[in-house]
Amino acid sequence: MxxxxxxxxxxxxxxxxxxxxxxxxxxxxxxxxxxxxxxxxxxxxxxxxxxxxxxxxxxxxxxxxxxxxxxxxxxxxxxxxxxxxxxxxxDHHDHIVCIRCGKVEEFFDQTIEDRQQEIATSKGFAVEAHALTIYGYCKDPKCKGS
Amino acid sequence: MxxxxxxxxxxxxxxxxxxxxxxxxxxxxxxxxxxxxxxxxxxxxxxxxxxxxxxxxxxxxxxxxxxxxxxxxxxxxxxxxxxxxxxxxxDHHDHIVCIRCGKVEEFFDQTIEDRQQEIATSKGFAVEAHALTIYGYCKDPKCKGS
DNA sequence: AGCCGAATGCAAAAGCTTCTCATTTGTTGC
DNA sequence: GCAACAAATGAGAAGCTTTTGCATTCGGCT
Known part of the structure; x- marks a missing residue:
């Protein structure tokens, strides 16, 4: 481990x-x-x-x-x-990136990890890696909204 | 819709x-x-x-x-x-790519979609897009294993 | 300390993508 | 239909990021 x-x-x-x-x-x-x-x-x-x-x-x-x-x-x-x-x-984790200011935050979610594994298995794939990135606007007033 | x-x-x-x-x-x-x-x-x-x-x-x-x-x-x-x-x-979907032969398959999973939204919201982000790609070896005999 | 292969720096090259600009092509009004 | 104009295209140059070749330098081992 x-x-x-x-x-x-x-x-x-x-x-x-x-x-x-x-x-x-x-x-x-x-x-x-x-x-x-x-x-x-x-x-x-x-x-x-x-x-x-x-x-x-x-x-x-x-x-x-x-x-x-x-x-x-x-x-x-x-x-x-x-x-x-x-x-x-x-420590594996995924990312959420602000498309205005470029800030990057990390997160980890076991539910998503599990579902990915299940999906891959059901399609006959052996998972080696994955990349999940969410893009959006962060809570900074300068970035908020559009 | x-x-x-x-x-x-x-x-x-x-x-x-x-x-x-x-x-x-x-x-x-x-x-x-x-x-x-x-x-x-x-x-x-x-x-x-x-x-x-x-x-x-x-x-x-x-x-x-x-x-x-x-x-x-x-x-x-x-x-x-x-x-x-x-x-x-x-129709939005994510991808699973074979790192040996390059084959791309698509999938959609509501559970993952929902979790992403929840995670973003909890961090104060307004989601605009996301990219989830799983990389692995597909079931083709030539790709299977490592 | 000295040797040898590995590592570095520089400049050149290689990919992918964008830009420039002269020429061509849609579109709109007559 | 046709003229007129703006928008779109093609070809090559340019821009960026990343890689490579090669002479020089450095780290590890005796």
Whole structure:
């Protein structure tokens, strides 16, 4: 059973069969301190620059992809064309995104999870993953209404 | 209440406030005859070529975007980077995609729909849309298992 | 400390999608 | 029907995000 983790470290990188390099440690560090938890590769690049770390965008993409394969990070395809990444702390959840301000909130609902499994099974599919994203306007006065 | 439509026509284009041009009619026609119902812009371009219609890719993107605004077509962001389009016949549904062969099946589940609405409301969001896609291996022997 | 393969940075390239603009095509009124 | 005008199209250029090639650098192990 997976346990929710609060801290990631070089250990996690090593366990993924990757060398513990400075870029990888810094990227993991930034992902960990994110307030909202969701960033594009570009955003991550800028955050690292702000933190004084000059890490090439290509490296960021490479590392994020490796982290994804290792299960350290999850990649989402929200509307808008670019991929958004999030640290995988072991607790699966879905998303609700404000289409005005872009805010992302998370939720988990066992009823939905169960129904998905049932539906897949009834169609002969073996579920590997799923992506559920609700789009709407959040409660912020600036976003509310249309 | 929306009604499921089997046929689209020039009327639908006109009602969207668009001129009834040859490219638009042809695109709508191909979308209508699709077996699986889901195509990328590129696929659509090739299908039209096969049908002897030389319609530029740029036009296809433009028209699909207009159709989307008009509610004639729905755009999905499945994994893989490119957008996939589908004729909107008025019946909302979600998708289950085989990650081996790419087959797409549709489903609708009122329980899930209701739960989504409840979750959004509890978080102060006004739902505008949602995207639920289950990824897995379909029952085809070539895809089954991992 | 030194070696070797892995990792990085940069720039170039590759996909997908959008934009620009000259040309063509619907539509509307006569 | 036909002229007139705006809207739509096609072709290529441009824009973005993401990936790749290659020389250089770095981390891990002896």
């Amino acid at each position: 997976k346990v929710k983790k609060d801290m990631m470290s070089g250990e996690d990188i090593r366990n993924a069969g990757l060398k513990v390099t400075l870029p990888r440690v810094k990227i993991l560090g930034v992902l960990e301190q994110l307030e909202h938890g969701h960033v594009s590769a570009e955003d991550l690049y800028k955050l690292l620059l702000d933190a004084g770390e000059e890490i090439g965008l290509a490296t960021i993409y490479r590392v994020l992809t490796q982290f994804e394969s290792a299960g350290l990070v999850t990649r989402h395809h929200f509307e808008g064309g670019q991929s958004v990444f999030e640290l995988d702390r072991g | 929306k009604v499921k439509k089997d046929m689209m026509s020039g009327e639908d284009i006109r009602n969207a406030g668009l001129k009834v041009t040859l490219p638009r009619v042809k695109i709508l026609g191909v979308l209508e005859q699709l077996e699986h119902g889901h195509v990328s812009a590129e696929d659509l371009y090739k299908l039209l070529l096969d049908a002897g219609e030389e319609i530029g890719l740029a036009t296809i993107y433009r028209v699909l975007t207009q159709f989307e605004s008009a509610g004639l077509v729905t755009r999905h962001h499945f994994e893989g980077g490119q957008s996939v389009f589908e004729l909107d016949r008025g």
